[in-house]
Amino acid sequence: MSDADPGRARAAVDRAADRMLDASVLQRVVVATASTALALLVGLAVVAAAGYDPLLFLGNVFEGAFGDENALARTLKFATLFILTGVAVAVAFRAGVFNIGVQGQFVVGGVVCVVAILRLAPALPTGTAGGVALLVLGTAAAALAGGAYAALPGVLKAYAGANEIITTIMLNFIAVGVVGYLVEGPLRGEGNRAPNTERIPEYVELPAVAFDSPDFSVVGLAVALAVVAVVSVVMTRTDVGYDMVTSGHQERAATYSGVDAARTVVATMTLSGMIAGIAGAVFAVMVQGYYSDPSGVGTYGFDAIAVSLLAANNPLGVVPAGLLFGALDSAGTHIGINSDVPVQLIDGIVGLVVLFVAAPELFRVVAPRAGFGGDDR
């Protein structure tokens, strides 16, 4: 499969590419674990070079991620959001649609959820029954809003040929800008000094159940895992999922088999956006209890791309990947507060982990398209 000079180098690259492309699930888990360890090692070297105690730092990482109930709750909170947004990305990537707009759909879903709950609350009874009803309605509204916001670039791609990567990135900015304006003005809670909406009623908030945490609830994690289960079944056991995955693998074969390519693109984007909307709802209800300026709500929708790539765009794989990213973010938060290691350094180390862990997966996705790998794929 190669040709003289640089044939040998190319052959070696192809062999390595093949090995990575053919890696089994188990091998990928090994690769991911080894990459995380390696990234931490390099990170520790950087920490040491910057004049801090690497062992103390390592201790802080574990303490921050799993050290006590507080740390664990924080890890699970981040993980819940990474899992939901990660699945949103994975669904689209699997089907060959590059939805980079999960962040925007997440923001739109979140604010719509809060507004729906605030508007509907007066019409419903208070207490547990009303709370559950409002949660369900708010989440449904968020899913619809997120889905609609993602369907827009889907339609543009399917029927006008607009590149979804560009349109979804643009729509992220628009979502953040418009929602930012809304919480600043029209939706601002009365008497709020900060640009926030009103708080949702207390009886609507999720019960913490096992953890005494103001911003994590086992219910939220359960929602995330339920979404993973549903998506996984849809992708592997239904005709819709088969159509979507086949489109992602080989569009012409999908068309040959009777898949309507345009409709599948729109359906994929809508599904992906709905999941992102649910993620937004969980964030709004579980973490915040109101909605604030979206430029400050965290970049879950972007980090989710790395989460999904790490999981090889497999909905089930998103769970461990989301947990890893949750733990790292949680550790970062802890270290930022409790140690004199500069925050920038921690972000850099998180970045290293992303690089080490996600790069092989990114390669897996991109390599066949770029023509690497021995086989003609």
Add this chain to the structure above:
Amino acid sequence: MDASDAPPAVRLEGITKRFGDVVANDGVDFALEKGSVHALLGENGSGKTTLMSVLYGLYDQDAGTICVDGEPRTFDSPRDAMDAGVGMIHQHFQLVDPMTVLQNVILGHEPTENGLVDEATAREDVAAISSRYDFDVGRHLDARVRDLDLGIRQRVEIVKSLYRGAEVLVLDEPTAVLTPQEVERLFDVMAELTAAGRSLVFITHKLDEALTAADRVTVLRDGEVVDTVAAADTTERELARMMVGREVLFDREPRETAPGDPVLDAEGLRVRGDRGVERVRGVDCTVREGEILGVAGVQGNGQTELVEAITGLRPVAAGTVRLRGGDVTGASRRRRIEEGIAYVPEDRQAEGLVQDYDLVRNALLGNQTVEPYVNRHVVDWAAARDHAEDIVREYDVQPPNPRARAGSLSGGNQQKFVVGREIAHDPDVMVASHPTRGVDIGSIEFIHDRLLALRDEGLAILFVSSKLEEIRKLSDRVAVMYEGEFVDTVDAERVTDEELGLLMAGRGRDGDEPADEVAERATDGSGGVSP
């Protein structure tokens, strides 16, 4: 044949190569005379490519010796082979598409001056090679490879090898991706190369090509050499017998059943091609129960667009398509599958199979709305697996493993799987587009037999091919397509190759000369010409 006293350009002696238990090459002897074309002929999996991969340093042989120019050599890598003057042109081109022709040719061997690429020298050298062999590559030096036709890309590959000093060129199934015109051009190029003293190994499984282009032919079967013969002293029939170990019958067999009612009916069909140009310009055609309508013609005369319009993959600009009298002109692809139009596509690798899927998942392709594989949107993977196993067994797909990745199968086995799956739809109409292209002879015969058996069972088959012998063998009627129209529809039993050839060149229509040379029209034909 060994009249010259010079040592052969390449001599392989007793080459044996095993992969696990499989013996891919078993004591193969092979000698390539200088300045000649030596065809390596064999079915898919007979060991042709393995043998040449040993020569090219991609595999280490388990036994045997390689001599180049009389000198024993060992090649650990393609680079070693290249240094000894052996180049290989792969079936899938090894070119960087976004780069220019010049950049591709010199890649890795750039002439440098003070550490910078000396483009002027490179340009001169490459242009010199190109003009020495009268290639048209020199005119395209600054064109990007992705903008070029496959034929020119292949010549770029050849120039690349020559630039690296190749004296011996191995061409791995070079005609597989080419149109007939480009094949002609390639044979000219090969003649020019041998005239200049280069030696060529021409890997193929096409008998006529081996006879046309080669001086000598070595036939491989199951990893062993059957014989080496001079092309002038042999015939297609003899080569075919050597390849498959038995006579391949390309003769028609008299049929025992008669066609029935019309099933597929197209009227005044007009279809646009990818660039908006009308490629089908008013075609009427009818296929009846138990009938094979062959569509002959030089590739690119609208056959692809016609087939895609009938199968629902391409919109119809004007005209109607009817299935058993019901209008399906605007029906989606999926509805047409459900209504009973099966389709063996021209490009099985891109359309007919998902390369990354195993055969079980490929068995579901096109069956997404068909019970028992899918019930109320839920896929029954056990049923799909049974289906895949049935196809594999009934169509003798190798390896007989439904978990094998489709992309890992040879072309013939891929095609057998596609044909098997499409027939299992229990269709009313089968559209088969070049179903034996790139398929080994054993599989060709198998597919032919299946199509004939299905016809006898009453299936209506629209069969598109550019191979005259199979058109004549299988078809009841032959419609000849030229520039988007059916020039004529003739009785396959009575038409001759010469007559078909004339029709395919667009002659024989009313008003064109020489109409009187044309075959007698089929009296029962519902095809023919639309004004």
